[in-house]
Amino acid sequence: MALDVLLMEGSVSRAAERLGMSTPAMSRLLGQIRETYDDPIFIRSSRRLIPTPFAESIRQRLRAVAAEAEALFQSRQSVSGGVTIDPALWSGEPVIEAAPLTSRPSILLEGEPLPEAFARKLSVLGNAEDARKRLAKHIATAGAGIGNSRPLTITEAEDALSIILEGRADPVQVGALLSVMNFRGETAAELAGLVRAVRSHIRAADPATSPVDLDWPAYISPKSRRMPWFLQSALLLAGARYRILLHGSDGGGNTKGMLVSAARALGIPICASITAAMNAIAEHGIAYLPVAAMSSQVHRLLSLYGLFETRSPINSVMPLLNPLSAPSSMMGVVRPAYRELHRDAGVLLGYGDMTVLGTSRDAAEATPFRSSTLLRLSAGTTEDLFVPAVPEPKAYPLTGMTSLEYWRAVWTGTVRDERATTIICATAAIALLTLSGGKAGPLEVCQATAEGLWETRRKDVRIGTGMLCPAVKQT
Known part of the structure; x- marks a missing residue:
């Protein structure tokens, strides 16, 4: 962890501050690292520490190990406090059936080559087909091994994923590209290119005619056991005449069908296409759009989690x-190292106002009971906003209700849950700050506004009745 932070900060003093250590202690630790690896690790320049070739060669592996440790720590934190879900009561069959992942017949590779040999073989695949050969070149560019590879450019990343989304990739290539990028870690340029490919594939709306005020991605981890309070925050803003699009995945495991069940419970329209979502928002001010309604290919790529047992770059794309x-x-981003990456990608994509939250799930929901930092982007300007923790109210066990009934009862006022209300209002406050481009005043002002909206909310659930809004589905 210490070497990972040193490589990121390029400064002994800043690394020490980040890890809560004194500068002399960090200097001693760096000396031990140098002795262990028999390498200087850094070369000092006038402005910062420059990693040696050896340090550069292990940087990505260190980041992967550190990110996994951070994720494990966060998952340990996320299980404490609050009411957890009963998965059986929230699950259900998906409302949108996605077609299988489309690919071309596989060209088998001989034996089981090492990654370097694998990349060389991929580079000569598909001589008879330009798209597959282009994809092979992209994989070889990113995965040919230390000293022989480099990150993809925006254009290369966009082209690589476009070939996969069009169903023209060899299935071996699909796994190879996602695995290589995940192992090394995506760059902001690669992530922006992948996003551009998916937006083109789903025929994303023209920004000049967008019918929405706030985009709210909700791609929940299959292992989550927490109630989706952020949906009530979104509904709160819709009641204040903000137009909200929720889009996400029903996931699998504990969360299969959770968002659909929750949306139905509060009457949020569930839409079968982008066109249907536009119509629902025009009529009701809010809609939930499952990823399968946007693209079967994207849905199936997300579903590869079960085969990889790890996240892929597609998970990073969706927020x-x-x-x-x-x-x-x-957006909520689980991995700490990826939060700044997402903001940097947002800059490259030309996005306007954006807030990245640290969270235990890939949905934007505040964590008010521990201090956090909001990564803001407003009109091309970045800002980090520290949010102190507030005292955590006592969580009470369920009495005579299922977890889904309890969750809905908080909105209708049948149940008073101070802890849940704090999460809902804190999340709505961050959304208000984002919607205003930071012009609504300090976060405390937005918090007061959110609390006022909660007290005056319409407690009877009508909205769009939570029914499926059919339309011609886009591929």
């Missing part, structure tokens, strides 16, 4: 998708 090109977006 930035913004299918209706809303002027503002608010």
